[in-house]
Amino acid sequence: MKKDNNSDKITRKEAIQKMGKYAALTAVGTFVILNPLKAQSSSPPDAGGDPFD
Amino acid sequence: MFGDHWILWYTISNSYSIIEPEFKLLLDSYLESNSTIDFSATISDSIDVSNDLTYSISETLFNYLKDCNRPYSPPIIPLIPLDKSYRNISKQYNFEGKTIQIYYNSELVLKTVHPALAYCCIKSSDVALATFDIYLKDEDLYLFKNECLISRVSKHDYHLIQGKFIMQLLCTLHDKQESDWIGTFHGSTITDGNSSILFIGESGKGKSTLCALLAANGFDLLADDVSPLLSKDKHIYYNPLAISIKKGAFNVLEPIVSDFDSLPLVKFNKTKGDLKYIPCEKPKNNHYPCHAIILVNYKPKAGTSLEKVSVKTILETIIPESWLSPNPKHAKQFLDWLTDIDMYQLTYSNTKSVTIEISKLFKQLNKKL
Numbered sequence: 001m002k003k004d005n006n007s008d009k010i011t012r013k014e015a016i017q018k019m020g021k022y023a024a025l026t027a028v029g030t031f032v033i034l035n036p037l038k039a040q041s042s043s044p045p046d047a048g049g050d051p052f053d
Numbered sequence: 054m055f056g057d058h059w060i061l062w063y064t065i066s067n068s069y070s071i072i073e074p075e076f077k078l079l080l081d082s083y084l085e086s087n088s089t090i091d092f093s094a095t096i097s098d099s100i101d102v103s104n105d106l107t108y109s110i111s112e113t114l115f116n117y118l119k120d121c122n123r124p125y126s127p128p129i130i131p132l133i134p135l136d137k138s139y140r141n142i143s144k145q146y147n148f149e150g151k152t153i154q155i156y157y158n159s160e161l162v163l164k165t166v167h168p169a170l171a172y173c174c175i176k177s178s179d180v181a182l183a184t185f186d187i188y189l190k191d192e193d194l195y196l197f198k199n200e201c202l203i204s205r206v207s208k209h210d211y212h213l214i215q216g217k218f219i220m221q222l223l224c225t226l227h228d229k230q231e232s233d234w235i236g237t238f239h240g241s242t243i244t245d246g247n248s249s250i251l252f253i254g255e256s257g258k259g260k261s262t263l264c265a266l267l268a269a270n271g272f273d274l275l276a277d278d279v280s281p282l283l284s285k286d287k288h289i290y291y292n293p294l295a296i297s298i299k300k301g302a303f304n305v306l307e308p309i310v311s312d313f314d315s316l317p318l319v320k321f322n323k324t325k326g327d328l329k330y331i332p333c334e335k336p337k338n339n340h341y342p343c344h345a346i347i348l349v350n351y352k353p354k355a356g357t358s359l360e361k362v363s364v365k366t367i368l369e370t371i372i373p374e375s376w377l378s379p380n381p382k383h384a385k386q387f388l389d390w391l392t393d394i395d396m397y398q399l400t401y402s403n404t405k406s407v408t409i410e411i412s413k414l415f416k417q418l419n420k421k422l
Contacts, residue, residue: 012082016099019075024100027075028113033120034069034368036377039128039204040216040237043256043278043297051161051321052189052208 055364060388067125067379069372070117071365083114125379128204135200139188145181146173148226148293149335154181158188165194165211166218168319169294172332183225187214196221216376219279219292227283227290227339235282235383235390239374241296242275242289242343243267245415247422249275249289249341252349252399253371259351262302263399263407265331269309270408273336284383287390288340295330303329309404344418345395346371357406359414362398364391 016024054060059077061070072080086092093107102110139158144167146153152175157163166187167174186197194214196204204217220231240253241264252260261277268274276292283290298306307313316329346367347359377387395418401407 012078012085013095013099015078016082016096019078019100021100021102023075024079024096024102024110025106027073027079028110030073031076031117032071032365032369033117034071034372036067036069036236036372036375038125038376039213040220040279040376041239041374042212042215042219043239044212050209050211051164052211 055391058363058365060364060368060391061121062384062388063121064381064384065122065124067377067384068121068123069368069377070121071368079110080114080117083111089115127379130202131205133195133202133205135186135197135202136188136190137186139190140186145175145177145179146170147175147177148173151226152177152179152181153222153225154184156184156186156188158190162187162189162194164319164321165215168317168321168328168330169297171317171330172295173293183221185218185221187218198225216279219294220281220376223281223290223292226293229283232378232380233284234378235284235287235387236375236377238280238282238371239278240280240346240371241277242280242341243272243411244275244336244341245272245412245419246337247341247419248415249343250345250347250411250414250418251280251289251343252347253367254349255370257299258349259302259401260349261296261298262305262351263349263401265296265298265302265306265333266309266404267408267411268296268331268333269306269311270404272411274333275336275341282343282387282390283340284378284386286340287342287386289343290340291335291338293335295332298329298331300327305404306331342422344393344421345397345414348396348398350398350400351402352400353402355400355402357399357401357403357410359397359399359410362396364396366398367396 059072082095083092089111092111096107140156142157142163144155184199188195189208192208193205194208194211196214196217198221206213240251241260242249242251243264254260264274275289277296279292281290310331318327321328348370
C-alpha cells in the first residue's frame with residue numbers, strides 16, 4: 001500500500017513538473033464553488049418587484 | 054470527471070466544486086502532504102517558483118478547502134400551532150380526482166399560489182387529500198400542511214413559500230416524501246412523450262415563453278419553473294402549476310396559444326407587471342427520463358442555434374438557483390444523472406425554427422432509449 005502511495009506521489013510530482021510554473025500558477029485561480037439553495041424556491045422576485053412592499 | 058472538468062462534492066457544505074485537471078493535481082498533492090512545508094517542498098522541487106509563490110499556492114488551496122467545508126445548516130422549522138382564524142379565503146383544487154384544500158388569509162396572499170392553480174379550482178365537498186394554510190401574520194408568511202408548520206419566512210421571501218408549497222404539493226400528488234427527491238431545478242421541462250428536456254436560464258431569458266411555444270406545437274409541459282427530480286428512478290416529475298408569462302412575451306404567444314386573449318391578467322408586482330398563466334394539458338405519464346439540459350437565451354432577431362456547452366456553464370447556471378438534497382446518496386445520484394445528460398446552449402428568436410430544432414433533438418435523444 002505504502003509503495004503504491006509513493007509511486008502515486010512520484011507520478012504526481014512528475015505531472016506537476018510537466019505542467020510547469022505558469023500552468024500551475026494559472027490553475028490555482030480556476031476553481032468554482034457552487035452552493036445550491038437550502039430550501040426549495042420558485043423564481044425569486046426581480047429587484048423592486050416585491051408585492052409585499 | 055466530465056469532459057475537461059472534475060466535479061467535487063463536499064458532504065459538510067453540500068457544495069459542488071468545478072475544477073480543472075491541473076487544479077486537481079495541485080489539490081491532491083496538497084492533501085497528501087504532511088504539512089504545508091512538505092507541500093511547498095514538493096512544488097519547489099517540481100517547478101521553478103519562488104518561496105512567495107509556493108506559499109501563495111498553498112494559501113489558495115487552504116482557503117479553497119475552508120470555503121468548501123463550511124458546515125451546511127438546514128433551515129430550522131419552529132413548532133408553531135396553526136391559527137385557524139386566518140382562514141378567510143377557501144379554495145379547492147382538483148388534480149385528476151385528487152382534491153387539495155387551501156386556505157388563504159387575504160387576496161394578496163392568494164396571489165402567491167392561486168393564479169398558477171386557478172385552472173384546477175373547483176367547488177367540491179370531497180374530502181381533501183391535503184389541506185394547506187397560507188397566511189401573513191405580522192411580517193411573516195406561514196405555510197401549513199395538514200395543520201403542521203412547513204415553513205415560516207419573511208414576507209419578502211414569498212418565493213420560498215411558493216417553492217415549499219410546490220414541493221409539498223408534488224409530494225401529495227405523487228405520493229412521495231420530501232426526502233424522496235434529489236432536487237428541484239429552477240427550470241422548465243418539456244416532453245415529447247418518450248423523454249424530456251430541461252430548459253434553464255436566468256429570469257427573462259425566455260424559458261417559460263419557449264416552453265409555452267413548444268407546448269402549443271405538439272409537445273407537453275412536464276414542469277414550469279420548478280422541475281423535480283426523483284431519487285428512485287431519476288425521472289423528472291409532473292408539476293401542475295400553469296406557465297407564468299410576463300407581459301413582454303404576450304405578443305409572441307397571442308397568435309400561437311389558443312384563447313390567449315381570454316386568459317385573465319394577474320397584477321402581481323410592480324416589476325413583473327401584468328402576468329398571464331397558461332394552463333397546459335397534462336402529459337400522458339407523470340414522469341419522464343431527462344436526457345438533455347438546454348441553457349436558453351432569447352435574443353431578438355437572432356438566428357436559431359443549438360450548440361454543445363460545458364458542464365461548467367450548465368452547473369454555474371443551475372446549481373445556485375436550485376435546491377439539491379444534502380443527502381450523500383442524492384448528491385451521488387445527481388452527479389451520476391449528469392453523466393447521461395447532453396448539454397446545450399440555445400439562442401433563438403424565431404418560433405418556427407426553434408420548434409424544428411427541438412424536434413430534431415428529441416429524435417436524436419430518443420435513439421439512445
